[in-house]
Amino acid sequence: MRDTLGVLLAGGAGERLFPLTRDRAKPAVPFGGNYRIIDITLSNCINSDLRRVYILTQYKALSLNRHIREGWTSVVAQELGEFIEILPPMQRVSANWYMGTADAVYQNIYSIGSEQPKHVLILSGDHIYKMNYGKMLEHHNEMGADVTLATLPIDPSEVSRFGVVEVERNGEVIGFQEKPKTTNLRSPFNPNMVDASMGIYLFNTDVLLPALMQDAEDPNSKHDFGHNILPSILGKYKIVAYNFVDENRQHALYWRDVGTLEAYYDANMDIASVSPTFNLYDSAWPMRTRVRQYPPAKFVFGEPGRTGMAINSIVSAGCIVSGAVVRNSVLSQDVRVNSYSEVDSSIVFSHVNIGRHCRIRRAIIDRDVHLPEGTVIGYDQNEDKRNYFVTPSGLTVVTRDYSLYENPVAPDFMQEG
DSSP states (O other), X not given: OTTEEEEEEEOOOOGGGTTTTSSSOXXXXXXXXXXXXXXXXXXXXXXXXXXXXXXXXXXXXXXXXXXXXXXXXXXXXXXXXXXXEEEOOOOSSOSSOOOSHHHHHHTTHHHHHHHOOSEEEEEESSEEEOOOHHHHHHHHHHHTXXXXXXXXXXXXXXXXXXXXXXXXXXXXXXXXXEXXXXXXXXXXXXXXXXXXXXXXXXXXXXXXXXXXHHHHTOTTOOOOIIIIIHHHHBTTBOEEEEEOOOTTOSSSOOEEEOOSHHHHHHHHHHHHSSSOSSOTTOTTSOOOOOOOOOOOOEEEOEXXXXXXXXXXXXXXXXXXXXXXXXXXOEEOSXXXXXXXXXXXXXXXXXXXXXXXXXEEESEEEOTTOEEOTTOEESSOXXXXXXXXXXXXXXXXXXXXXXXXXXXXXXXXXXXXX
């Protein structure tokens, strides 16, 4: 991996995750209590020994930049030429912001060239999976490939969400279909499945850079890898597929695009379950993040009807569950749930205060929200729609706009009575 440069695309607007992405970049959205979405891909990089990584940011990147600066730049040894570096749009070769995945890489072509890598690995910062990119590089070299695409078997009913890859028995790619409504293609390795692109591309640098420059000169291009770059080089270079090898080591392959609120919610609920499919507790494949200094989580009061406890839940550092019940939920750092309240099947971001006698169900509570005593969310969809953002499936998202008071009282374990 010493000859490989990682380019992590983290500049998408994340419109389908609105309102969580109203004030933050999609890769900066919290995940699993302690983490941000981008931590999953960056952990894959470090665990794969990929230690030269450019992160291309764009929209609403303040919290993302701060998270990377404070949590990731010190992970690598700069004196050995290693780096995890943020590259915002610099308009060095264009007067535009990034106009597509390929254009984002093209606008940083000088930074890529200055590192003189033999290979460039293109990654996305908004997927949940475990993958050893070193194994992909070994496959690339063994096949004598110019370009290697990571692929995942999917059911034919899902093809409209993916770029579909036509693969021969020897593993060579001979065609693409970008998010077709239907397809007759089937995987040569499993006739009941279709090979889909994971959005992970490994290029020989001497193939990537000319392709980017040619695409930049095409006024009709969408400047996208799936739509333009890969079809333009098909037949000119050897392109092969790499079947996803899951380091999660579960029965089923785990790869999730958490690009919608429902998908994001489901992935978090899986982590909070008794036997999660995505294992955060695997010491052989550790997940890293920025560590904030908080005291341990605390559960107080044990009276009848007023017992602080959490069941089938993730409770992060700094949380205080004070005479309340938390079930099937994910609590980020510094959350306070006060007496007689119930939180069920919900995701609660950091610095949230839930007052007494609240009932919260199937909700995502954004950071710094303070819910007053008696708040009920998730039980009356019509009432929720008057006050909060509700998805068609009935998932309620509460943002700071809906906080009804700005100066919360102290948690009740600190108050008299």
